[in-house]
Amino acid sequence: MNYIIREIKQNEINLLDNFLYEAIFIPNGVQPPPKDIIKQPELQVYISLFGKRIGDYGFVAEVDHEVVGAVWVRIMDDYGHVDDKTPSFAISIYKGYRGYGIGTDLMKRMLELLKKNGYKQTSLAVQKSNYAVKMYKDLGFYTIAENDEEYIMICKL
Template identity: 40%
Template sequence: MNDYQIRLGVKEDEEFLWEMLYQAIFIPEGEPRPSRDILKEPHIAQSMEGWGREGDIALIAMDADQTLIGAVWVRLFDDTNKTYGYVDEKTPLLGMALLPEYRGKGLGKALLGKMLKIAKQSGYEAVSLSVDPNNPALHLYHKFGFKQIGVDGTSWDMVVKF
């Protein structure tokens, strides 16, 4: 897929980032997607609530028509607001999603690669994430050097160090 652009996210992208948070919820093939009310669950909502605080970074992918099609984001948490994939207050937690019709075309690889470069340039020593081990994105995370460091419910906590 070559006709896309990636730009830095802005505060006005918050609504789209909420949609991407919903899309990031892994649902096994053939199972129904949960209601969007799942975004109100505290451990999920805190992943995006108050977007735009210090340390929040997003990259937004757009198609040739400037339609938003995917995003990757990092943000810092601490012991008072930790969520899935949390390591420590110095390690940003990564989230990423694409609209379903854009998956498997190399866009996730481009987004993740750019975000990891930005995170490293921002002085972070590592980035963490949480992923269901059945999620096809796990292969991509392994390619970029993410290693499993724990299990939280049905998901793996992973980290890549720079």
């Protein structure tokens, strides 16, 4: 599949609403939550006023002039929060575009940018049953904490 990875444009920030919803891992057989779940404060930390704070970075993947995936980071008190100097990842690829390496390429591009900007590490939270755990490990993330449902992972840059 042919795609390009580029910085998110200011007029595309609103797309993060859709990608945040798509980033919610829903195990097989579980009913998806309503779309307005992203209005919950614990999810709004990922997108509220994105691009207005230092350390907000985002990339999108585009196929045939359509944005099909996004990765973004910010320093926030989210599920993957480690400290106030470590940006946390959010990533989402629309279902029909998963499995083509787009997520891996988005992650690599963001890791390169964070390293170039002087960050020492980055973090994320991921459901233990999420197939993306393998991708994160392959990219250098490792578990530093866990609970019944999630791993908290970091990657040294």
